[in-house]
Amino acid sequence: MFLRPDGRDLRIIGYHLGRVATGLALLMTGPALLAVVLREWNAATALVAGAAVAVAVGQLTEWRLSTREPLNWSHGTVVVALAWLLGPLLAAVPLFLSGHVDGFLDAWFEAMSGLTTSGLSVVQDLDHLSYSMGLYRHLTHFAGGQGIVIVALSLFAAGGGVGTLYVAEGREERILPNVVRTARFIFRVAGFYLVLGTLGLLAATWTAGIGGWRGSWHALNLFFAAFDTGGFSPTSQSIAYYHSPAVEGVIVVLMVAGTMSFGLHHQLWLGRRGELARNVEVRSLAVTVLLTTVVAMVALALAGTYTSTGGLFRKGFFTVLSAHSGTGFAVTDGSLFLSDWGSLAPAAVVIAMALGGMAGSTAGGIKAIRVGLTAKSLVHEVRRVLLPEAARPVTTYHSGRRRILRTPAVRAASTILLLYVLTYLAGALVGLAYGRWAVTETLFESVSAAANVGLSVGIVDPAMPIALQVTYILQMWLGRLEFLAAFALVGYVVSLVRGRT
Amino acid sequence: VRVDRRVGWRAGLGGVGLVVAASALITVAALAAAALVSVLGR
Numbered sequence: 001m002f003l004r005p006d007g008r009d010l011r012i013i014g015y016h017l018g019r020v021a022t023g024l025a026l027l028m029t030g031p032a033l034l035a036v037v038l039r040e041w042n043a044a045t046a047l048v049a050g051a052a053v054a055v056a057v058g059q060l061t062e063w064r065l066s067t068r069e070p071l072n073w074s075h076g077t078v079v080v081a082l083a084w085l086l087g088p089l090l091a092a093v094p095l096f097l098s099g100h101v102d103g104f105l106d107a108w109f110e111a112m113s114g115l116t117t118s119g120l121s122v123v124q125d126l127d128h129l130s131y132s133m134g135l136y137r138h139l140t141h142f143a144g145g146q147g148i149v150i151v152a153l154s155l156f157a158a159g160g161g162v163g164t165l166y167v168a169e170g171r172e173e174r175i176l177p178n179v180v181r182t183a184r185f186i187f188r189v190a191g192f193y194l195v196l197g198t199l200g201l202l203a204a205t206w207t208a209g210i211g212g213w214r215g216s217w218h219a220l221n222l223f224f225a226a227f228d229t230g231g232f233s234p235t236s237q238s239i240a241y242y243h244s245p246a247v248e249g250v251i252v253v254l255m256v257a258g259t260m261s262f263g264l265h266h267q268l269w270l271g272r273r274g275e276l277a278r279n280v281e282v283r284s285l286a287v288t289v290l291l292t293t294v295v296a297m298v299a300l301a302l303a304g305t306y307t308s309t310g311g312l313f314r315k316g317f318f319t320v321l322s323a324h325s326g327t328g329f330a331v332t333d334g335s336l337f338l339s340d341w342g343s344l345a346p347a348a349v350v351i352a353m354a355l356g357g358m359a360g361s362t363a364g365g366i367k368a369i370r371v372g373l374t375a376k377s378l379v380h381e382v383r384r385v386l387l388p389e390a391a392r393p394v395t396t397y398h399s400g401r402r403r404i405l406r407t408p409a410v411r412a413a414s415t416i417l418l419l420y421v422l423t424y425l426a427g428a429l430v431g432l433a434y435g436r437w438a439v440t441e442t443l444f445e446s447v448s449a450a451a452n453v454g455l456s457v458g459i460v461d462p463a464m465p466i467a468l469q470v471t472y473i474l475q476m477w478l479g480r481l482e483f484l485a486a487f488a489l490v491g492y493v494v495s496l497v498r499g500r501t
Numbered sequence: 502v503r504v505d506r507r508v509g510w511r512a513g514l515g516g517v518g519l520v521v522a523a524s525a526l527i528t529v530a531a532l533a534a535a536a537l538v539s540v541l542g543r
Contacts, residue, residue, distance in 0.1 A: 189516075252524055256527070269515065270508070290527070293531050301538050309532070321527075321531075
């Protein structure tokens with residue numbers, strides 16, 4: 001039986017949640033300033049009102065619950081879980097006031113999708129959304145994408161449970177020995193890519209015929225969505241809008257960079273290029289990306305959807321990489337996945353979405369480390385069966401350095417993998433319950449939500465059923481938290497009621 | 502906090518270069534696969 005949390009614990013949790021609210025207000029100020037400059041008064045009003053609400057909630061909470069007591073492991077977990085659930089409520093206010101969503105639930109869905117870097121959207125008339133509100137939507141990707149890593153490192157690294165979290169992700173050490181330095185490095189990587197990626201996209205959109213101020217706005221928004229593996233797009237046609245191999249090429253690099261763990265970025269910045277060949281996550285990701293790409297291409301050729309090299313490459317590869325990296329950019333209309341792509345190609349996309357990118361990146365899904373460790377474990381078991389009984393085979397993998405595959409790491413990886421699969425299936429079943437969609441459609445959408453991808457076959461829509469919308473919100477939340485913090489929150493709530501005093 | 506020179510902007514350019522190289526490698530592999538599938542599909 002757990003100990004019942006007392007007022008001191010709740011005070012610590014509330015105080016830190018207040019700080020998150022204040023941070024969200026800061027997120028709205030940049031787009032609000034842009035709205036004023038561009039004289040987008042409706043958007044300016046919505047953003048200033050949203051910032052005011054967030055500041056009021058944040059400051060009131062911090063003032064009433066002010067404390068200097070440090071967070072422990074359980075506090076940190078509960079703060080993270082609640083911040084990702086309640087933060088989008090505050091982030092939803094400007095979207096709700098923008099007039100481009102049908103009610104507050106849609107605004108919450110959009111904000112959750114943005115902050116968890118999912119990219120599923122229920123915004124209406126997206127092509128006429130103001131520039132400032134468009135920037136705000138994409139900034140939620142950047143804040144959420146960088147935030148989750150920082151929050152996880154800052155909060156958990158100080159707690160006693162850090163080992164559990166890192167083993168679950170197949171890691172046993174921080175990128176750098178100091179958490180502040182780690183956070184600083186992550187922001188440096190993001191800043192570096194922000195400059196280079198935006199310049200690259202600026203050049204690419206210019207070649208696509210979008211220059212000047214509009215080109216800069218497109219480039220910046222596309223950068224946020226690509227590097228943070230988000231998937232929101234400035235236009236309703238996503239990347240298909242640009243009809244540009246140059247834009248797609250720059251986005252491929254940014255999606256690859258975004259799906260790489262910051263640990264791997266650190267190794268590469270140190271010039272350790274051998275890590276690219278040896279790292280278990282890189283190998284796992286390369287194999288699954290290429291396999292799902294080939295399956296999708298063969299299926300598209302067999303279905304007669306695309307038969308030329310260019311068509312198979314630009315549609316098949318881009319879509320699979322977009323799905324696998326958790327980005328969710330589309331180069332084809334979502335409804336075509338089911339009407340023109342046959343059965344096998346969408347299945348390859350679903351598998352790519354389900355597997356996801358690297359742990360410790362902004363990508364969602366099961367993660368390459370878990371896939372890699374599970375595959376290694378399978379090979380290990382086969383070797384154990386085939387070798388003489390007295391033999392004790394040792395299986396190793398490379399992640400920063402050579403490591404021995406041990407049972408706790410495999411067990412943690414397998415458990416999370418199973419939880420993802422169950423979440424994918426649960427969401428699909430909820431969709432099926434409505435009797436309006438086939439299992440392929442509901443599974444596609446469910447995996448897209450829980451793996452924080454953003455590709456859609458059309459179920460996600462402003463007119464979607466409320467219970468299904470709430471299901472997808474919870475799936476995006478669970479997928480981003482990778483279950484541990486969410487379960488800890490449930491345990492915390494139970495201990496509030498039934499805990500030992 | 503002191504800035505670690507090992508992860509300064511020069512190192513960043515090298516890191517970005519390696520990411521671009523990795524992206525190019527996987528893109529070329531996918532392009533080769535697309536060409537193969539296209540030829541075999543005729």
